[in-house]
Amino acid sequence: MEVLNTLGRVRIPFVPEHDGSVGIYVCGPTVQANPHVGHGRSAVAFDVIRRYLMYRGYAVTYVRNITDIDDKIITAANEQGVSIEDVATRAAERFEATQDALGVLRPDIEPRATDHIAEIIDMIGDLIVKDHAYVAGGDVYFAVRSFAHYARLSNRNLDEMLAGARIATGDIKRDPLDFALWKAAKPGEPQWPSPWGPGRPGWHIECSAMARRYLGDTLDIHGGGTDLIFPHHENEIAQSEAVTGRPFAKVWLHNGMVTLSGEKMSKSTGHFVDLATLLADHPPLAIRLFYLRAHYRSNVEFSPDLIADAVASFERLQSFRRRHADMEGTALDAGIVAAFETAMDDDFNTPVALGVLFDAVREGNRLSDEGGEATGVAAAVERILEVLGLIPEATGSDRLDGLAADLEGLAAELGLAPGRGVEETLERVIDHRTEARANKDWSTSDKIRDGLASIGIVIEDGADGVAWHRK
RNA sequence: GGCGACGUGGCCGAGUGGUUAGGCAGAGGUCUGCAAAACCUCGUACCCCGGUUCAAUUCCGGGCGUCGCCUCCA
Structure with missing residues (x-):
């Protein structure tokens, strides 16, 4: 099995730290608003990676965090006149509903930032002791220049970045590139006591603290969207490695963006399509198929026509399954399974895997048309669909509920x-x-x-x- | 400006130094009361210009164009 590691942009054989087990950490949402189509893409991409690793026999521990304390959540809470817990809880519930609909398996562990303030404070304290962080006012900042490997993931040059950096007036940071680990409390904001005074964590530290807590110093895989490479993942590496002295993640995988008329979907610009609405209007797994048609690393364009395309394609699979039900106990067609594995072993190449799948569908239908034995083919199709997460819940579509x-x-x-x-x-x-x-x-x-x-x-x-x- | 990715048939989207990707849409056919589903046949695609090579969509160089990151972001 080979993967393309974002770190160094190299293809490498996938070898986990410990034989037979894989620890994955994926950056989950900041729960401040409803998820859009881009969030679904990321979730599905890593869900398939997780399922395939499980299929390959690894004991996978899948951790996806929920960041439930952050500037935008506070802003949203103030605007709506409710508590940040309300905003976070509601957004998290909506997020999980879309995940379930998309057939995304629940994480093994789903830690929340506000439940890990102690770990965060410990880690910040450690960084101060090791001289990688300093206190300024009631804030604590990470000293970027103290970490020799800073910006290695995003392949940037600190001095060039500085030239283009925004200069905030009256900044108390020693270096404009330093980032906050801890922010002093402002009136009316949620706060926790700390050795540096009351405050709250900065944005990046929670991932470092929670990843370490549940998966140890070195993760086998760290995932997230390409838009997180800088600064978020860069900062995670700096924080974690400055503390542990060990590589933070063996492999970095990043999913591409969903674009809308050529431009990235983004909450902040209002340029996005609401995921729950989309899922309500179409078979949810057709949306999942839509995501899987492109390789996880590429950007993928969204449009109603492209969704219709995926729906028609999904319907072909459904039709095949209706025709070839009850395959239990049948031996799988070995050639098809092997082709599927070859595709997925190649950096989780789902478009090729889907090619294998549709070839098998045609073959199975042909055999059935001719009155031949299609069970081995059909069983292989079913298995592939299972690994890709494309089998609908039995309780949904073919019941007569409500009719x-x-x-x-x-x-x-x-x-x-x-x-x-x-x-x-x-x-x-x-x-x-x-x-x-x-x-x-x-x-x-x-x-x-x-x-x-x-x-x-x-x-x-x-x-x-x-x-x-x-x- | 820096870093990175990419430009493939009507659309989406893999891939390869010389041999079928796949899906959707379209055309014809088989089956069928009709319909649906399914199967069969059909499209000689690879941004431009150079170079390497017996041979380039695939490798190298240049150009043009698109996108992402450099600020919150999956």
């Missing part, structure tokens, strides 16, 4: 008594149509099909009977 009244109405129109349950009512309606077809009463037959379609039930006449599914 009882509609179906009974339809039955009544046809002069049929309702069945004992929705299923049976539908059965009676379909039987009635089958009878009509047998009598070549096409108008009745088509009317029933249209009626069912209008309540979201699709009828397909096949060689071996009538099949239905929900749209």
Whole structure:
């Protein structure tokens, strides 16, 4: 298995620190507002990486933080006249709802910054003792120049950065590039006691503290969006390595951005599409498929047409699964599985993996059309879909929940008594149509099909009977 | 300006020094009462200019263009 490490931009074999186990830390959201399509992309990218590592037999510990204290949360709370806990809790709930819908597995550990103030304070204290940080007023800053490897991840030159840096007037920092580890409390802001006076953590330190707490000094994989490379991940490296003297992460993986008419989606500019809305309007896993069509590292353009494209593509997979259900216990087609693994071993190349998947789908359908044995192919398809997280919850799409009244109405129109349950009512309606077809009463037959379609039930006449599914 | 990524058929999107990516859309066909689903066939694509090579979309150089980061950001 090979991955492209952002650090050094080199392809390297993936070898975890400890045999058989992998610790992953992914930067999660700052919970201040509703998630947009870009947040979903990042979550899905690392969810697939996690699932594939598990598939490959690693014991994965997946940590994704929630940053629940930050300037923007405070601003939002003040604007809405509620507490920061309210803002954070509500935003976190919405975030998790979208994650669930996208089929993103819950993290093994989901630490919150405000639950780790003690670890944060310890780490800052350590940095001061080691002369990598200094107190100024009630603030504490990291002294960037004290860390020789600073800016190695983003490949920047400190002096050139300085030339272009904003000069804040009256700055108490020793160097304009220094960043805050601890911010002195301002009136009306949430605060915690510390050796340097009451205050709150700066933005980057919580990730260093929490990653170390749960995964130790060296992470196998650290992930996040490309927009976090500088300064966030750069600062994490500086803080963590200055304390431990060990490499902070073996591998850095970064997902590309989602763009909208060519430009990055971004909360702050208002240039974004709300994720929950998108998920409500489409099969959520079709959105997941939309993300997976491009390699995780590239940027991906969003548009309604491209979503429609992904929905149609997803429907093809669904149709295949309906046709090839009940594959339990079947041996997987080895060639297909091997091709899938080759694709994923190559830096999690999901577009190629999807190519393998759709090749297999065509092959399976062809075999079935010819009356051949497609179970091995179908079982392999199912396995791949599982690893990619593209199998819908059984409880959702093909149940008749909520359609009882509609179906009974339809039955009544046809002069049929309702069945004992929705299923049976539908059965009676379909039987009635089958009878009509047998009598070549096409108008009745088509009317029933249209009626069912209008309540979201699709009828397909096949060689071996009538099949239905929900749209 | 610095750092990084990228320019592929109607759209999206992999990939390779010479041999089919894949998806969506489109055309024709098979099946079918019709429809849907499915299958078969069809598109000789690789920003421009040089260079290396028997051979370049793929390697090298230059140009043009797009995007990301350099400030909060997945």
